Amino acid sequence: MKGDDAKVVELCKQIPEGPLHTSSIHKDTILHMATYYGKSELALNLLEMLPDSESDKLTMENDTGNTMLHEAANSDKIVPVAMEMLRKAPKLLGMRNKYGETALFVAARYGQMKMFKFLDKQGEEGERKTFYQKKDQTTILHAAIIHGHFGVRTEDTSETEEERDTSWEVTEPAIDTSKPQIHYDRVPSTFHVQAAGEEKKTRASETALLLATKKGILEIAEKILTVYPQAVEHIDDQGHNILHKAIMFRQIGILNLVDKLQIPTTRLVRKIDNKGNTILHMVGIKEDNYDEKDMRSPALLLRENLLLFERVKKISVPHLTKYLNNDRKTAEELLETKYTKLWKEAKEWLKRTAENCSIVSVLIATVAFAAAYTVPGDVLSLAFALASVMTFLSILTSSFQFKDFKQSLPRRLMLGVTLLIISVTMMMVAFAATVFLLIRDKEQWTRIAVCSVAFFPVSIFVLSYLPLYKELVKVSMQPLKKIQEKVFMQPLKKIQEVFPRFGRNQSPMLSNTNQTLASSSKRPATPQTTQGLV
Template sequence: HLPPPTPRAALSLSLMASTANIDAELYGALMNGDGNMVMELCRRIPDGPLHILTIHDDTVLHMATYSKQKDLVFQLLIMIRELPPPDTDSDHLDKMLIHQNDIGNTVLHEAATSNRIVPAAMEMLRRAPKLLSMRNERGETALFRAARYGKIHMFKYLDGEVNKIFASEGREEARTDFYKRDDKTTVLHISILAEFFDLAFYIASNHEYLVGERDGDGMTALQLLACNPSAFKYGSKQRSLERLIISCVTTEDTGVTEEGASTEDTAVTEEEEEEDEEEEVQSCFRVPLWEAIRNRKKRYDSAWKLAQFLISKDTSWEATESAMDKSKPKTHKYGGPSIASQDQEIISTPFKVAETPLILATKSGIIQIVEEILKRYPQAVEYVDGEGRNILHVAIKYRQMHIFDFVATTMEIPMMRLIRKTDNKGNSILHMVGIKADGHEAEEDMRSPALLLQDDLLLFEHVKTILESHFINHLNSEGHTAEKLFGDSKAQLRADAKEWLHRTAENCSIVAVLIATVAFAAAYTVPGGSNETTGYPILLNQPFFVVFTLTDVLSLTFALTSVLVFLSILTSPFRLKDFKQSLPQKLMLGVTLLIFSVSMMMLAFAATIILLIRNEEQWTKIALYSAAFLPVTIFAFSYLPLYISLMKTFKYFLNNIGEAFPRCCFHKSQARSTPSIPTQSQASGSTCTPTPQTNHYLV
């Protein structure tokens, strides 16, 4: 048995229990927003609002500030002034005001997460100016916390206070410490990472020295922005309807000044706070979808505005690698290792260095940043990264073909040099089609493997047409041609595509056989029956009987033809080149015939019903036709995405037909080009100018 507690221990336990009860009441009152109860309970405690309340060393003032109860925070600050300090230390309460919780946050750190309590932050700094420079465990000042949570009014106020301190002093290093935490992340970095682009623009325009600062990963602000394709209209793939809606939405002025703001403008007035609260109330009465689209467009506009400013200050593309190829054009496997392969054995970089914004934007597919950089600095198109790649290598590897096409159509002269460049491993731009981009796979691309393989094959063919002939059989440092590298890298995708096509053809052929069976049986069970004497159908002279007969025959014909098409897919050798045109065309033809067969069968069904109830009203016939075409419509819409994907095959087929015949047109590029050897069509006296077989970009 334990000995009974001493009177002093019993008193201590009683006080602890009493304190715990008060803490529970205080915490509950704070969570419920009961300010009167909080004030009453604080009067019972010696430290009042500075009483440590939570297990993480938060005071009552911490919790009130964190919960953004503006009026309560003011009342607690007034109570602190009224509390008599202990006799031993007259500054005890002011010292308690700079108390930090277990992660190092002061009350000003908590106040920095809201725009509504800027006046309370003013009072805090008046009582304890040291709060402005205090850091938490991560090295964040209150100013940094305001940027982290996108509180622009609070940031402007705290930024103005920092400007007052260093207005007459030249200690730039000490000034920079306010805007940076321990891992070298600045307020500009964190505002971009948190996607508060309006605040980031304010910071960049008022503190330009932060534009070139690098964080712990060596990334500048523009590099971080170039890694965020969702922040731009065309940086991420959008549906046409969504893009149309966004283009129709107008945004109001964000209210962020482009130039530096004076210290008088940094403080938030009561009127601004009331306007913010009114906007929050009004947002409840707006259409949620429209409001979300409006906010998204506002974010796009602010991101683009920030990007333009950062690009105007960026010249990182000047630090380029040499444009000299480290490997010569090689079409055989004899001789020693190339210079590129020797360098690869010696050089090993454990730390991955960040690329320039131009390369990062190309990887992410942000065409707006690429266009703006090349618009301001056209010579940046010749930039070569540490791996010897130019913008074409990166665009092809990461499948950003809209950037590839932009460079090809707007930079004709540089293209002559860009298409001849090989990287440090001897890879030409044609090799890049077969190189898989690590970490940049199409995560949301839910298309079938056959269509993905078709895209890669069409891309290989497209790049091959603009490349010089001797680069087609060029060997890289590993001794692989572009075609060999492509075949090896797409082996698994080819196997998946074969399995998908085989399974799809089998399932569709089963459906087609069932439709053919029904159509064949319907031909012998005509609606209305047959005349027992003559054997002719009773309803033979009815107009809809002809409709029934035609649609039933067409349904049977289309179904059997689609079965033959799907059988041709099943018996195909599934060569790699077949996935480019042959197999997708057969699939599109088979599915088309299957849809026509279903449509004809439903028309035959509708004609049969109308023949049986031909004396009914007109609206009955309309309703029957509508009901008959409902499954056809659903069937057609379910195959619409597949059809859109297969249209690439149809376009490729039309292009091949167009190239096979001369075009009766005259191109300016042909007029400027040097005369070539007359072709057979020219020798025969044709008046049409033949389309050149080689691309005008080639040298």
């Protein structure tokens, strides 16, 4: 640990066990310690001290079952040490610690890519596939996703069907029944076919795809679905498929990915979990840590969940929208039950916001009314202020039903805030115009200073409402995006499909005509070509 490598080598020569001497309470040998601390040169010197006849002793384990190769797998800096270890004791590659992990698995878990690639090339092909899993069927892909090392096993996906690792695949499709059939990863060495109706449960209930869905890792999920599309039917021990997971953990990107890859979802949308929940029920099932990390207003949070419910309802099977789960609740009833607290918070927040804004609007209207009868007048500010007051009053008199938070109430709030900001701006413009009439003969810098002072309150007001206003603008922009998609983008896509070679500045008819004339000019006129031109 102090970095005196020469002294360590000298002391090892004086000990009968040499570098295999146990030197810690965890039964680590000196070689264990050297590899653990990344002392590459020291570890190579210690390995040279061991004759090839004693290479079997390199398989010594500490109290956690880690061999020296397990310790070496923790660092990319000592790949030469791992190479020398495997030269002396090849059986180290297949040894597992008490957690069922091979050295290859450890390298994947800690994201040591150089070490992982080296170990992945060692051993026989058929034997090496067993190194990708722990004894509980957790794969290296599980470990890489959990620890955030997304490069492992995703860089090279060009393997052939015979070469690639299939330990993370589900071999049986989900069955469309009213009660879920659970499917787990099947490994030939540890699984066998059971009698009809029986199901085998493993500890690794979450496959790599479901784990990536839960964490929202789009790169991993897309890679898996591209290489093995059937993986979309993975189901965990609770009967959840990829849609259940994506909706429950609010991973909208995964839903978009499924749409993007055009994956058939007929079976997925019909899947019912062990508690009788459809994918529509999952909107009402929220995780405990979901709302805590979201600092947006309750009204916007509730609206987001209502829009998600509407989106999932569109892709759900119609007869399952009224399906009762094991608690005898439909998806809509479950949503209202689970979000009662959020609904109350949203109602109180919206009332409080509308009341505060209406007070400001009334004050501005009072000032604007008095200024309206003077030169230059302030009719615009008065009109916008009164309009904002009426908008906020419509919010306060609303019934605050669940469906109102989806579109109606957020849009009213945005309209009211917009009118209020315009009213304040118009009032400041009238104030500046009045001052200009009084100081029009003054210096230019005086007029600039007065303008700056006049619009300073407007700037403060706008900045204070900017975070809320940005969220409200998103509410109104989504319907506009849908209209743009239907009116402009979809017809444009159809035109591109019909005329794939259609240039930007050339009409399809002109393009086709030019191509026909060009082709006809290069060959003699025949009855067939003449008929084609006609």
